[in-house]
Amino acid sequence: MSRQLLSIEGLSVTYRTAEGDVPAVRGVDLALDHGEILGVAGESGCGKSTLASTILRLQPPSAKVEGRVLVRGEDALTMRWGDLRALRWAGASIVFQGALHSLNPVQRIGAQIAEPIELHEPSLSEADTGRRIGDLLEQVGLPAERARAYPHQLSGGQRQRVMIAMALACKPDLVIADEPTTALDVMVQSQVLNLLSGLVNDLGVGLMIISHDLSVLADLCDRIAVMYAGRVVELGSADDVFGAPLHPYARALSAAFPRIGDPAARYAPAGLGGDPPDLRLLPPGCSFEPRCPRAAETCRGAEPRLEGHGSGRLAACFRVEES
Numbered sequence: 058m059s060r061q062l063l064s065i066e067g068l069s070v071t072y073r074t075a076e077g078d079v080p081a082v083r084g085v086d087l088a089l090d091h092g093e094i095l096g097v098a099g100e101s102g103c104g105k106s107t108l109a110s111t112i113l114r115l116q117p118p119s120a121k122v123e124g125r126v127l128v129r130g131e132d133a134l135t136m137r138w139g140d141l142r143a144l145r146w147a148g149a150s151i152v153f154q155g156a157l158h159s160l161n162p163v164q165r166i167g168a169q170i171a172e173p174i175e176l177h178e179p180s181l182s183e184a185d186t187g188r189r190i191g192d193l194l195e196q197v198g199l200p201a202e203r204a205r206a207y208p209h210q211l212s213g214g215q216r217q218r219v220m221i222a223m224a225l226a227c228k229p230d231l232v233i234a235d236e237p238t239t240a241l242d243v244m245v246q247s248q249v250l251n252l253l254s255g256l257v258n259d260l261g262v263g264l265m266i267i268s269h270d271l272s273v274l275a276d277l278c279d280r281i282a283v284m285y286a287g288r289v290v291e292l293g294s295a296d297d298v299f300g301a302p303l304h305p306y307a308r309a310l311s312a313a314f315p316r317i318g319d320p321a322a323r324y325a326p327a328g329l330g331g332d333p334p335d336l337r338l339l340p341p342g343c344s345f346e347p348r349c350p351r352a353a354e355t356c357r358g359a360e361p362r363l364e365g366h367g368s369g370r371l372a373a374c375f376r377v378e379e380s
């Protein structure tokens with residue numbers, strides 16, 4: 058059995074809607090090991106959240122899924138329900154964006170962290186569960202006594218720490234963090250990011266972190282995958298992808314500038330007009346071609362494949378050699 062922590066192979070996810078099929082993820086291959094941090098970057102709508110939720114089979118029934126998602130060698134997409142339940146939380150867990158809305162406002166923090174522990178380790182005594190909750194809170198930089206607090210008594214950053222504590226409650230090997238710092242101010246953002254990278258060092262978990270903001274990922278990640286219109290268009294070390302991007306879209310993201318007054322899309326890709334394409338009406342060639350500053354006739358004929366460009370670098374662009 059493969060010992061790789063996560064191996065996503067040929068993953069495609071298509072939402073079936075009344076207005077037509079939406080191919081949200083198209084043929085994605087990605088891998089992640091223990092102790093590694095993989096960033097996934099891209100504008101809103103490029104398929105990042107769909108990718109994250111499909112890893113734990115949390116996509117809605119309207120989604121048609123093809124490919125494989127091997128977690129510690131076992132396919133999460135085909136495993137039996139009982140195994141899947143064990144995988145969620147205990148094998149892999151997700152920190153979703155928007156901690157305010159994910160926590161139950163009328164339940165104390167401690168009781169919410171206890172829920173997955175009680176579900177997965179029913180033999181643990183009440184006292185041991187209490188100790189685990191205190192330890193988890195301290196691990197994320199909160200005093201153990203905060204277990205008695207209600208969500209509204211905590212700041213946004215503290216609530217996000219609670220979400221991270223919940224994700225760690227059953228000692229997962231893999232943590233997926235979907236925009237964990239969106240809506241937090243810059244200072245708190247960096248505290249939460251430091252916390253996440255510290256946990257990778259201390260616990261040896263594998264972390265997949267999703268953000269529309271490439272600069273957030275640059276310092277934190279070992280490798281970065283840039284997604285556009287459902288595909289990975291560039292993959293490489295964080296230094297390469299952020300510092301010397303090959304794909305024109307990755308280049309625009311790495312030079313992104315703050316967009317004032319729009320917290321959901323704080324960074325706008327530099328020099329790019331227009332929006333990502335309607336996934337129901339993708340052009341026959343490269344899906345980035347209509348916005349690409351380097352587009353040429355070749356880009357309109359077929360979609361470029363993700364190809365190697367030395368030392369673990371991959372890019373899907375016909376014009377890389379000319380960059």
Ligand SMILES: Nc1ncnc2c1ncn2[C@@H]1O[C@H](COP(=O)(O)OP(=O)(O)OP(=O)(O)O)[C@@H](O)[C@H]1O
Pocket residue numbers: 072073074079081099100101102103104105106107108117119269336
């Ligand atoms: N349940 C759904 N039904 C139909 N289409 C969906 C559904 N969920 C997402 N989509 C569509 O799939 C595409 C990818 O969305 P997804 O949320 O995965 O992207 P994202 O990169 O995570 O964006 P965001 O950061 O805004 O969440 C978008 O076009 C979106 O409208």
